[in-house]
Amino acid sequence: AGQLPAGPAAPGCTARPGAEVVPGSSEPQTFPAEPSSFLALCDFPSGVEAAVLRMGERLHVLSEDGEWWLVRSEVSGKECHVPSSCVAKVRHRWLYEGVSRQKAEELLLQSGNHSGSFLIRESQTRRGCYSLSVRHSARAAWDAVTHYRIHRLDNGWIYISPRLTFPSLHDLVDHYSEFGEGLCCVLKEPCSVDGAKVAPIPAMPAVVKKPSLNWDKIDSSILFSEAAAPLEEDSPISLGLREAISSYLLLTEPDAAEQSPTGKGAKSS
Structure with a gap:
């Protein structure tokens, strides 16, 4: 660093882009011709959930042809043509x-x-x-x-x-x-x-779906067996369903205490 030299400052910038001037020389010292890396500046295509490129991904430029460049993502390995405005050169x-x-x-x-x-x-x-x-x-x-x-x-x-x-x-x-x-x-x-x-895609949980029940072919002994009886793994009736049916039948049975031994109602005195 140095103190500001005598003479007016030149606010305009006329040197070539990517160039620095060596003191005492009128020729600018250019940066390396090849950028050290390329960077995606946006998701492409934008607004698409499964975008080919994501902002911030490092790219390998395969072809700089006009306004559309052929690039390959160093993250996903995918290739696509993108607008040159979506790519930054980094040095x-x-x-x-x-x-x-x-x-x-x-x-x-x-x-x-x-x-x-x-x-x-x-x-x-x-x-x-x-x-x-x-x-x-x-x-x-x-x-x-x-x-x-x-x-x-x-x-x-x-x-x-x-x-x-x-x-x-x-x-x-x-x-x-x-x-x-x-x-x-x-x-x-x-x-x-x-x-x-690239965020790893979480594995979908395994879905086990039993076939729908055909009630006409269900053995009634399965429904009315004791709840404590063990169920086979391939049984179409789950333990919860069997208990629910048993509870429903108990609630809907007529109270035997209200009936006479002969099945007739008691006489009123």
């Missing part, structure tokens, strides 16, 4: 290409991230410029995400606060990972997307 674990401000907040607020999680994304409105997005804990509230514009000078140095300038994004990240002055908190870990895993 150095923290530099994201193709991520909007809203999507950065959505990624950082996933359960796998905590206060201090961060990412740097290319500006969608200022070509060649970047923004730093940081998750932090707000007092008596849920975690929030704060965004900081990264400015570039004529000589290629960059800064968030004019008091501190850096020759590259790497130096900026290294400094704010140690000192958090001017930011909401110290930078801790790059945005984690490893929480997007």
Whole structure:
């Protein structure tokens, strides 16, 4: 880091996307041509329970042909064509290409991230410029995400606060990972997307269904046998049903005490 050099700052960003300028050189130092990874930015197809891709899954890009790319999920192994806007290129674990401000907040607020999680994304409105997005804990509230514009000078140095300038994004990240002055908190870990895993499908419980009863063919001895008698495993009559029938018959039987021994009612005197 260094103090702001003399001379006016250049708020416009004209360097190529993904490039950093080495001090004393007019040529930008580009990042590796190949991103270290690709990331799904949304469920696809959206609104479908059995989506082929889930947001946060790491992808292997098989073909970048126009607006539709052929990708394979490193989680499920499934292949499909998706809009290029659903895929982010990730370098150095923290530099994201193709991520909007809203999507950065959505990624950082996933359960796998905590206060201090961060990412740097290319500006969608200022070509060649970047923004730093940081998750932090707000007092008596849920975690929030704060965004900081990264400015570039004529000589290629960059800064968030004019008091501190850096020759590259790497130096900026290294400094704010140690000192958090001017930011909401110290930078801790790059945005984690490893929480997007395929949840195992729970096994359906075995359903044992006995055949429906044909009452015309049921042996009455099964119904009126003692409740304590053991039942065979393949018996169509459950113990509960047998007890229910016995209880019903007991309640509906006429009280023998109210009948005379001859079966006739008692005479009134």
